[in-house]
Amino acid sequence: MTKDRILVVEDEEALGEIICSLLEERGDSATHAPNGLEALSVLKASPEAFQLVLSDIVMPEMNGIQFLEQARHLYPDLPVIMLSALHDIQIAMEAIRLGAYDYVVKPFEKDQLYLAVDRALERQRLVAENRRYQLHLEELVRVRTEEVERALRELERSYDFTLEALGSALDLKDSETEGHSRRVTAYTLEIARAMNLGPQEMKTLARGAYLHDIGKMGVPDSILRKTGPLSDPETTFMRTHCQRGYDILARVQALQEAAEIVLSHQESYDGNGYPRGLKGEDIPLGARIFAVADTLDAMTSDRPYRKATSFAQARQEIASYRGTQFDPQVVDVYLSVPDSTWIELRGRIAEGFSLSALGWERMLSVSR
Numbered sequence: 314m315t316k317d318r319i320l321v322v323e324d325e326e327a328l329g330e331i332i333c334s335l336l337e338e339r340g341d342s343a344t345h346a347p348n349g350l351e352a353l354s355v356l357k358a359s360p361e362a363f364q365l366v367l368s369d370i371v372m373p374e375m376n377g378i379q380f381l382e383q384a385r386h387l388y389p390d391l392p393v394i395m396l397s398a399l400h401d402i403q404i405a406m407e408a409i410r411l412g413a414y415d416y417v418v419k420p421f422e423k424d425q426l427y428l429a430v431d432r433a434l435e436r437q438r439l440v441a442e443n444r445r446y447q448l449h450l451e452e453l454v455r456v457r458t459e460e461v462e463r464a465l466r467e468l469e470r471s472y473d474f475t476l477e478a479l480g481s482a483l484d485l486k487d488s489e490t491e492g493h494s495r496r497v498t499a500y501t502l503e504i505a506r507a508m509n510l511g512p513q514e515m516k517t518l519a520r521g522a523y524l525h526d527i528g529k530m531g532v533p534d535s536i537l538r539k540t541g542p543l544s545d546p547e548t549t550f551m552r553t554h555c556q557r558g559y560d561i562l563a564r565v566q567a568l569q570e571a572a573e574i575v576l577s578h579q580e581s582y583d584g585n586g587y588p589r590g591l592k593g594e595d596i597p598l599g600a601r602i603f604a605v606a607d608t609l610d611a612m613t614s615d616r617p618y619r620k621a622t623s624f625a626q627a628r629q630e631i632a633s634y635r636g637t638q639f640d641p642q643v644v645d646v647y648l649s650v651p652d653s654t655w656i657e658l659r660g661r662i663a664e665g666f667s668l669s670a671l672g673w674e675r676m677l678s679v680s681r
Contacts, residue, residue, distance in 0.1 A: 316342040317434050322368035322380060323396070324353040332367060332396075335423055336430070341429045351382030353387075360388060364437045365430065370397040370404060378407060385412040390431040390440050396421075435584050492662065493610055498522040498608035499658045501599075507646045508602070518599045521574025525603060526556030529573070555579055555588050577657040578607065583637045593640075603641040605631060608639075611657065624652040 319341050322510040323329035326347065335344035336410065344363075346352035349372060356363065366384065386444040392414040405416045414431045414436065465547035521680055529537060532554055536547045543551060555576050564574035573680055577591060577600035584592030612627040620632075630647065 316340060317364045318342045318362055319354060319365045319367060319393060319430070320346060320352060320363045321346050322349060322366065322372070322377070324348055324369060324372040332426070335426060338432075339427060341430070349375030349377065349383075352380060355384060356384065356388060356391075363391065364392045365433050366391060366466065367430075368393055370395055370408070371373075378404070378411065381408060381411050381413055384504075387403055390437075390444070392437050393469060394429050394433055435480065456509055481518060488649045493614065494523050494526065495601070495604050495662050496614075496659060497525070497610045499662055500609055500655065501603050503650060503654065504602050504643065504647055505599075508651060514599070517570045518574065518602065520568060520571035521578070521599050522557065522603050523573065524568075525575050525578045526554065526558070528554035528556065530561075531557045531674070552579070552587050572595050574603060578603050581638050582640050586638075598641075601643050605639050605643050609647070613655075613659070624655050627651065 320335050321329050321332050321343055324347055329345040333345050336343040346355050367578055368377045394415045395408045395413045396417050396419055399418040408416055416431045417429050498519055502519055503575055505518050536551055558573045559576035562568040577597050580586035580591045580596045584590055608631055609627050612622045615621045635641050
């Protein structure tokens with residue numbers, strides 16, 4: 314059984330040795346210090362060595378009250394029992410106020426000393442046990458937090474693969490716009506980055522942009538791949554893809570905010586868009602950003618009914634609809650980005666842009 318180590322602070326050498334002997338008689342290990350200054354030096358040399366301090370009050374150089382105050386400040390968990398021949402209640406109260414665990418009046422009986430020591434050591438054991446328990450809990454919390462964070466990262470990666478699969482399926486259905494979702498996502502994120510959007514907003518925006526046309530999975534190929542103008546009924550049906558996309562994504566909790574972008578991505582700043590005819594800032598910011606990026610990619614990509622325009626021509630066209638089709642603030646941010654940036658982004662995506670391979674964190678920095 315490990316001995317408890319007790320520091321005895323007593324200026325009378327003979328009495329100090331007697332107290333040490335009594336403590337060792339009961340199985341403890343005792344060290345004697347003749348005054349408060351030396352006792353502090355002993356504690357500082359081995360701060361974890363002692364489980365208890367017994368201290369006289371009236372001592373030269375540094376009295377017991379001064380020693381108690383400094384010892385409690387340096388080692389708040391170390392219990393201190395005060396010993397004194399003074400029957401002054403004021404001194405006892407001051408000692409207790411400064412954090413003394415107990416106060417024993419000299420001369421004392423051996424059993425009285427042992428009882429005070431037993432109570433103090435038990436208290437010290439409880440404090441140490443509680444500290445170990447707290448550290449154990451903190452370690453458990455740390456481990457569990459790491460596990461949760463790891464699980465969330467895995468969940469994010471599973472979303473990446475799911476989104477990639479959905480995008481690939483849409484590309485197969487609408488081959489005329491192959492790569493459009495990846496390009497428009499990168500363009501959208503570049504505008505959002507220039508607008509200093511936060512990481513979570515960027516992530517939501519990325520998902521909404523990438524899945525904006527997912528509702529077209531429910532549009533018949535006869536409408537989706539038609540090369541000529543759509544009839545009025547066909548146009549009406551085609552416009553349902555916003556609501557269809559929203560209905561698909563809104564059922565997934567992690568994609569509910571992105572679903573709002575999908576629902577609103579065909580709205581117009583002047584209120585002439587669909588499906589709800591929203592106007593101005595009633596349109597989600599992500600959808601307003603996406604509208605500019607979507608038009609940029611649509612104009613600079615080949616279609617069966619027309620050839621792609623240059624990025625310079627697209628810039629002029631988008632600027633001309635500032636305040637009508639597009640949010641003026643978003644247009645201004647887009648115009649502040651040079652055409653070379655958009656050209657570089659398009660080239661990177663053509664070389665093998667992949668959500669599941671890049672991950673969202675790298676995707677958010679693809680334009681940097």
